[in-house]
Amino acid sequence: MASADRLRLTQILSPAFPIGAFAHSQGLEWAIAMGEVTNGTALHHWIAAVLRHGSGRQDAVFVALARRPGADFEALAAVYAAYLPSAARALEAEELGRGFCAMTDPAAMHLPYALAVGRETAGLDVAEPEILALFLQSLAAQLVSVAVRFMPMGQGEGQRILAALAPLIAEIASDCSGAGVEDLWAFTPGADLAAMAHETMETRIFRT
Numbered sequence: 001m002a003s004a005d006r007l008r009l010t011q012i013l014s015p016a017f018p019i020g021a022f023a024h025s026q027g028l029e030w031a032i033a034m035g036e037v038t039n040g041t042a043l044h045h046w047i048a049a050v051l052r053h054g055s056g057r058q059d060a061v062f063v064a065l066a067r068r069p070g071a072d073f074e075a076l077a078a079v080y081a082a083y084l085p086s087a088a089r090a091l092e093a094e095e096l097g098r099g100f101c102a103m104t105d106p107a108a109m110h111l112p113y114a115l116a117v118g119r120e121t122a123g124l125d126v127a128e129p130e131i132l133a134l135f136l137q138s139l140a141a142q143l144v145s146v147a148v149r150f151m152p153m154g155q156g157e158g159q160r161i162l163a164a165l166a167p168l169i170a171e172i173a174s175d176c177s178g179a180g181v182e183d184l185w186a187f188t189p190g191a192d193l194a195a196m197a198h199e200t201m202e203t204r205i206f207r208t
Helices: 003-014 029-033 040-053 054-066 073-083 087-104 112-122 128-150 155-164 168-175 189-198
Strands: none
Touching: 003 087, 003 112, 003 128, 029 128, 029 189, 040 054, 040 128, 040 168, 040 189, 054 073, 054 128, 054 168, 054 189, 073 112, 073 189, 087 112, 087 189, 112 128, 128 155, 128 168, 155 168
16 A cells, blocks of 8 residues: 555656646746856755745645644635745646646645645655655756756756755755644745746746
């Protein structure tokens, strides 16, 4: 059963799972266009900051909260909305959540993506740090994919950056496992401002 559950986990958190994540950059497109992220080193630092201090860590905590027995999803959705720093992030969370719920349980209440992942994985016989690590890796892969498509960067370099982020992803996943509402915080003003600025770009590839 654990093996089947782990296969289910890797399926629903795979970049190939059709929830529309490829259409969102969390403001990274703006940062690349403005020259804030110009090479692999800068991309690594950007993604690491998002994972450690920004939407990555914050969403991992929400996944953990949504996995608790008896979780109040309406209340959690309200708290989640209060922590979103921009309209673009709200759009991404809503669209990915809608796509994820449509694929996993169309009859269930639609939730923001992180909460939907928590609800779906609550019954899996897989350790929470592993669930959170795969969730965070899917975000890192999403951002690497943005750079590969929008920067002069090959897939090989993108994969090397993703591999280099693995120890950080494992560390954050361990820290966020079992987290409570008192552990909710984020501080990535650069990424948040980039997400806001992206909303007004005249020409853009990504929705956020």
